[in-house]
Amino acid sequence: MDERQALAAFAALGQEHRLRAVRALVTAGPDGLAAGVLAETVGVAGNNLSFHLKELSHAGLISARRAGKSVIYSAAYAGLSDLVQFLMRDCCQGHPEVCAPAVAALGACDCATGDIAPA
Amino acid sequence: MDERQALAAFAALGQEHRLRAVRALVTAGPDGLAAGVLAETVGVAGNNLSFHLKELSHAGLISARRAGKSVIYSAAYAGLSDLVQFLMRDCCQGHPEVCAPAVAALGACDCATGDIAPA
DNA sequence: CCTACAGATCAACGTCTGTTGAAATGTAGA
C-alpha cells in the first residue's frame, strides 16, 4: 500500500457514515450485509449510502457481490490489514514506543489466539 | 478513545499534509521538530501548517512545546497508540482474520523486540 | 527600547464533499 491509497483509506474512515459502515461490515464478517440492511444500520438513505460504499470500495476497504435482488457488501479484510500494516510500518521508524502498546493490546485480544493464515 | 475522537484522528490522517507531518514527527522521535523545519519537510507554508498542526493537536495526535523562539512539535505517541488500539479493537469483533496479518507484521518489525512499558 | 525573527491568528476566496430528490438499471415473481 502506497501513501495515496492510505490517504484515501484514512479519509474514508474519517467520515461518520463510512466508518460505521466499515465497522458494521467487519462485525458482520465474511458473510457481509445487504445494502438495505447496511443503510438501516448506519442510519442513512439508501442512495446516499450507495455513494459512500462506492468510495469505500474504491479505497479497497470493502467488496461487493450480488445475491439475487440484493447486493451484499463485505469488509475487504486484506485492505484493512494493509492499512493497519501501513500504520505499523510508519510507527516503527526507529521508535518502538508507539507500536509497543498496540502489540500489548493485540496480545490481550482474541486475535492473538486465532491461528489464521495471512491472506 | 471514543468514536468521535477516532473520527477526528482518521479525518486528520486523511489529509496529505497532515499525514506527512505526523509521519515526519513520528520519525523524528520524542525530540520532535520545529514548526519551520516541519513546514519545509512537509512542503507547505508556515501559516498553513500552523492551521493543520492545530487540528492534529486537537485530535490528540501531536503535542507542542516552546523552545526559545521556536515551537517544537512532537508525535503524541499515546494518542497514536490509542488510535491503533481502536482499530485493533474494532477488527476483533469475532473475526480475527483481520488482525492476524497485522500481528504477523508486528512480529517481523523491530517493535516486538523493544521492551517499552505502555504509557 | 527597538529591531529582527518564529509562529499563530484572522478574513476571504475557490474548491471539494455530502446530502437530497428524481430517474434509471437490473432482478425476481405472476
Place this chain on the structure above:
DNA sequence: TCTACATTTCAACAGACGTTGATCTGTAGG
C-alpha cells in the same frame, strides 16, 4: 411480458475544508 422490489446513478444545492495574504503575538539580541 408486466409489475414490484433493491440498488445505483445523476444533477443540484448547501456546507465544510484548505489555501492565501496580511496582521498580530511572543521571543532573542543590540
